[in-house]
Amino acid sequence: MYPALLGNRCGADSNSAIVIDPKGDIYKCWSDIGIKGYVISNLVDKNKNDLKELTKYLLYDPTQDSECAKCKIIPICMGGCPKRRESEIIDRCSRYKYNLRDHIEQIVLDKLKEEIIVSN
Numbered sequence: 001m002y003p004a005l006l007g008n009r010c011g012a013d014s015n016s017a018i019v020i021d022p023k024g025d026i027y028k029c030w031s032d033i034g035i036k037g038y039v040i041s042n043l044v045d046k047n048k049n050d051l052k053e054l055t056k057y058l059l060y061d062p063t064q065d066s067e068c069a070k071c072k073i074i075p076i077c078m079g080g081c082p083k084r085r086e087s088e089i090i091d092r093c094s095r096y097k098y099n100l101r102d103h104i105e106q107i108v109l110d111k112l113k114e115e116i117i118v119s120n
């Protein structure tokens with residue numbers, strides 16, 4: 001129930017995840033499937049390798065992001081959805097940015113209720 005510390009946000013910014021479409025085109029993000037400019041490689045065409053696309057999501061550093069660098073919840077958000085960030089969609093913040101205190105308080109209340117029920 002507690003928000004977890006994040007090393008990366010999802011498969012797009014993980015060094016061990018890729019998405020492969022039916023044609024063998026390889027992408028970092030499933031939202032990029034079908035967008036030719038986002039293909040990083042192809043299972044059949046060994047000459048097709050786009051290092052820039054491969055590293056686009058991987059090299060993002062939220063501490064270098066002007067908005068995220070000031071944010072208190074950066075360890076549990078890490079800059080939000082890489083695709084939304086890359087697409088410059090403003091709404092990319094974790095819900096915890098707005099409700100972390102309420103969320104933690106609710107966890108504590110639930111635990112206290114559990115203990116009261118168990119002890120009775």
Ligand code: SF4
Nearest residue numbers: 068071077079080093
């Ligand atoms: S909540 Fe928003 S500002 Fe904070 S780290 Fe996440 S994306 Fe950045």
